[in-house]
Amino acid sequence: MTAPDPRSAALETEVQQLLGDAVANGITPSAVCSVVLHGQPLRTISAGPATAGTYFDLASVTKVFTAVTALSLVDxxxxxxxxxxxTWLPGFRSGHGNSGKSAVTLRHLLTxxxxxxxxxxxxxxxxATGTAYNRQDLLADLLSMELTAVPGTHFDYSCVGFNTVMALAExxxxxxxxxxxxxxxxxxxSNGGCPSGLVELTGRPDPALCAPTEFQPEYGRGLIQGIVHDESAxxxxxxxxxxxxxxxxxxxxAFGEDLLAGLxxxxSPTMAAEMWQDQLPLVLGDNADSGGPGYGHGLGxxxxxxxxxxxxxxxxxxNGFTGTSLLVDREAGIAAAxxxxxxxxxxxxxxxxAMRHxxxxxVYAAA
Incomplete structure (x- = not known):
């Protein structure tokens, strides 16, 4: 029988303390952390009224899956x-102030x-109009938005850009x-195409299994649970x-492990590598210092x-606005949610x- 790794036991203890303190101090009502080190899943740690089986609104962590979907279409x-x-999306139209839109590429959107x-x-x-949502009208409005910078000259984290990826793919x-x-x-x-055999990622969860997010009576949503928190989505x-x-x-x-494996x-190996590599020096060129975010960015x-x-x-x-994050590191052998x-x-x-940090x-100390 293999003896437990003392580093793993210490990691679980320290993470439990961090999550427990965050809940006790009112930073978050609940928290769950799962870590895989060098291919070995550790015990999932939770605090507050949540468990390893609780579904959370991943918010902008979704963008990683958006990038993978788009890159599969490139493949x-x-x-x-x-x-x-x-070239493919006529609705991404030019107009007054929009002449630069004809230069926007998928690489621009994903970075x-x-x-x-x-x-x-x-x-x-x-x-505000009180009318029912018409998705096609809303997408047309989103695709008509004017640029705020010349493509390829400035980094500006954009939910608009990733919803444009969605419209393009559709x-x-x-x-x-x-x-x-x-x-x-x-x-x-979930069908075993990747090592994890992943089964618990979905756009339509059972609300009873979901951690609640915001209370929004002003938008007629009440307590949001099992429905996406982000208003645009x-x-x-x-x-x-x-x-x-x-x-x-x-x-x-487990999905983080799949990323480490190259999906x-x-x-393809080429597209998986593009996700991992810093694209900003290539895209921004001489603007990488003045127009960059202060950190690197791959495709997604x-x-x-x-x-x-x-x-x-x-x-x-x-990371995601609701309080979620996925951290992966190939050299260190880390996948942590x-x-x-x-x-x-x-x-x-x-x-x-601060808790994420x-x-x-x-996790890095244990790895």
Whole structure:
């Protein structure tokens, strides 16, 4: 019988303390952390009224899955990284102030260098009119947004850009986005196309199994549970390019392992490598210092974002507004999912950045 690794036992103890303190101090009502070290899953740690089986709104961690879906279309020849997206998407139209849109590529969108603004207010305008949401009208409004910078000259984190990826993918395939994500990524994971045999990532979870997020009576939503928190994604029907995926901590950590393995059966080695490599020097060129974010960015993956990943240059991953994050590192052999619902009952109450940083440091120390 193999003796337990004392480093793993110490890691579990330290993570339990960090999560327990966060709940006790009102940083988040609940938190769950799953870690895989060098291919070995550790015991899932939880605090507050959540367990390893609790589904959390992953928020912008969804963007990693959006990138994988889009890159699978590149692999299949339906899209290209460096061709203007208006080649396929006539609705991405030019107009007054929009002449630069003809240069926007999929690589720009996946690296937040397209020049599109950070957020889209169209969902709010539609709500204010009191009319029912029409998804096609809302997408047309989103695709008509003017640029705020010349493509390829500035990094501006953009949910608009990732919802544009969604619209592009739907247009070239004729398939609804949720179906594309499921068919090209999620079903292949759960069917054994990747090592994890992943089963617990979905755009339509059982609300009874979900951690609640915000209380929003002002939008007629009441307590949000099992429905996407992000208002843009909500108005666009749920699972969208920028948000809307739900998952458990073990399932997200297992997906992190699949990322480390290169997503075999889903992406070619070339596309998997593009996710991992810092694209900003290539895209921004001489603007990389003045126009960059201060950290690297692959196609869908943030690189070395020290504020929450810690001072670990090999770190990759993504975080989400609701209090979620995925951290992976090939050289260190790390895949770690930290899920919280820090926006419950209000988004104004807490910041989990320090907890993310502390958990990352503890995981790296054990690895």
């Amino acid at each position: 299949g020849g339906a899209l290209a990284l460096d061709e203007p997206i208006c 937040h260098t397209s020049g599109l603004p950070a957020v889209w207010p169209g969902w709010r305008s539609a709500l 247009h070239v395939t004729g398939r609804p986005w949720a179906g594309l994500v499921s068919e090209r990524v999620l079903e292949k994971l 909500w108005s666009l029907g749920g699972l969208s390019g920028n948000a809307g995926l739900f998952g458990t901590a073990p399932s997200l950590a 075999p059966g889903i992406l 993956l943030r690189i070395g974002q020290e504020s929450w990943m810690g001072a670990h240059p090999g770190a990759r991953g993504h 930290l899920l919280t619902n820090r926006v419950h009952p209000s988004r104004t109450l807490s910041d989990v950045t 502390a958990v990352a440091d503890v």
